[in-house]
Amino acid sequence: MFMAVFILVFSTALFLFYLQATCQKILRRRFDQEFFHSIVNANRLEFPFVRRALEEYNDVPVDYARFRMQLKCDFLALTYLLKNAANARQRLTRQEHLLVMYFRALFVVLGAFHLLGWGEKTPILKMTSILEYFANVLGERVNTIRFGNISASDYLMSL
Amino acid sequence: MITFLLTHGLQYAGYGLEAGLFAFLLWRGGWKRELALWLYVSSLLTVDFGLRWWVLSRYGERSHIYYYFYYVSDALLTLGAFGLVCSFFRRVLAKEERLWAICRLTLPLVFCLTLALSSIALFWHYKDLFTRFVFSFQQSLYFACLVLNTLLYIVIQQVDSADEEVGLLVCGLGIQLAGTAAGYALISMTRNTNLAIRQLLNYISPLCFVGMLLIWFCAVARPPRAATSCALDKKQRFPAPA
Numbered sequence: 001m002f003m004a005v006f007i008l009v010f011s012t013a014l015f016l017f018y019l020q021a022t023c024q025k026i027l028r029r030r031f032d033q034e035f036f037h038s039i040v041n042a043n044r045l046e047f048p049f050v051r052r053a054l055e056e057y058n059d060v061p062v063d064y065a066r067f068r069m070q071l072k073c074d075f076l077a078l079t080y081l082l083k084n085a086a087n088a089r090q091r092l093t094r095q096e097h098l099l100v101m102y103f104r105a106l107f108v109v110l111g112a113f114h115l116l117g118w119g120e121k122t123p124i125l126k127m128t129s130i131l132e133y134f135a136n137v138l139g140e141r142v143n144t145i146r147f148g149n150i151s152a153s154d155y156l157m158s159l
Numbered sequence: 160m161i162t163f164l165l166t167h168g169l170q171y172a173g174y175g176l177e178a179g180l181f182a183f184l185l186w187r188g189g190w191k192r193e194l195a196l197w198l199y200v201s202s203l204l205t206v207d208f209g210l211r212w213w214v215l216s217r218y219g220e221r222s223h224i225y226y227y228f229y230y231v232s233d234a235l236l237t238l239g240a241f242g243l244v245c246s247f248f249r250r251v252l253a254k255e256e257r258l259w260a261i262c263r264l265t266l267p268l269v270f271c272l273t274l275a276l277s278s279i280a281l282f283w284h285y286k287d288l289f290t291r292f293v294f295s296f297q298q299s300l301y302f303a304c305l306v307l308n309t310l311l312y313i314v315i316q317q318v319d320s321a322d323e324e325v326g327l328l329v330c331g332l333g334i335q336l337a338g339t340a341a342g343y344a345l346i347s348m349t350r351n352t353n354l355a356i357r358q359l360l361n362y363i364s365p366l367c368f369v370g371m372l373l374i375w376f377c378a379v380a381r382p383p384r385a386a387t388s389c390a391l392d393k394k395q396r397f398p399a400p401a
Contacts, residue, residue, distance in 0.1 A: 007302045011301075015338050018333035
């Protein structure tokens with residue numbers, strides 16, 4: 001009985017650990033350049049400012065409600081763009097699906113940490129890294145397509 | 160009806176992915192580079208598509224023979240996963256002669272010990288395999304592999320291996336081993352009396368298996384340095400302006 005309880009607890013913990021490790025391995029991908037800057041500027045995304053605020057001002061308390069809303073809005077914008085911008089298949093890849101689930105799980109964890117008063121910095125930083133990855137993928141994708149001097153209708157007709 | 164669809168859907172998704180991964184490795188010539196992985200996937204295919212199918216069609220789902228065959232083949236496949244982890248150790252420690260010298264001695268010892276203990280336990284309880292013994296046996300076997308897999312993960316972090324592929328393969332295997340070990344432990348805890356928990360294992364185990372195969376697909380499909388997520392084909396791209 002003791003052995004079964006031990007294995008259950010340890011295996012469940014390792015299961016969650018491996019899921020997180022898989023997501024972190026996907027996030028560790030290196031891009032040729034920092035594509036996310038152009039996406040951030042074009043869409044007025046706020047996650048870089050959230051990250052900078054957390055990294056540069058350690059002693060300032062986290063503005064939970066504001067950061068949560070900013071990250072949620074960026075997440076919705078980026079997932080919509082990933083599906084619809086320069087994507088002929090109009091759907092997310094398997095890796096992106098996994099990261100979307102990871103982001104949602106972190107969103108729940110963030111709420112729990114806030115309620116328990118454990119400090120929200122770590123989950124927020126992880127969420128910004130996911131958003132940066134999404135923006136990089138999107139930027140790379142947009143960068144790959146050379147629009148040249150074609151019109152919008154030409155582009156749509158060719159899809 | 161939903162239960163039936165879910166369990167069978169997951170099961171056939173697993174079979175499809177298994178066959179897909181086997182074909183993908185063969186088609187891309189990756190089987191030479193990933194020989195151990197390819198052999199493991201081949202053994203999964205042989206057992207799932209060939210042997211179990213044959214036993215099932217010949218003796219029926221409710222026969223003792225199918226039950227025995229299912230659990231003994233599952234134990235053999237878990238030992239195969241053990242061997243796969245050992246091959247990953249060799250791959251990760253290819254440049255670390257000192258560490259590999261230690262592992263080269265200990266890994267076969269651990270493997271033989273696990274094989275011997277599993278064989279002895281199966282031999283002793285072969286007559287009463289229908290009791291909860293089989294679940295505690297499987298739980299221990301999966302857990303032993305999980306511990307070895309986790310040790311490998313730690314070694315990868317220590318060595319700071321640049322091989323991203325093996326990292327993802329290890330994570331995928333970890334998800335399958337950890338999920339299934341937790342499921343078997345849950346059954347052992349309730350002494351195999353709770354039908355709902357047994358039903359739960361019918362979902363957990365195939366779900367983890369599908370998760371593992373999807374992660375393995377991601378690992379072998381992505382180019383060595385970086386994956387290309389762009390969904391557009393070449394023909395859909397526009398030429399550069401003149």
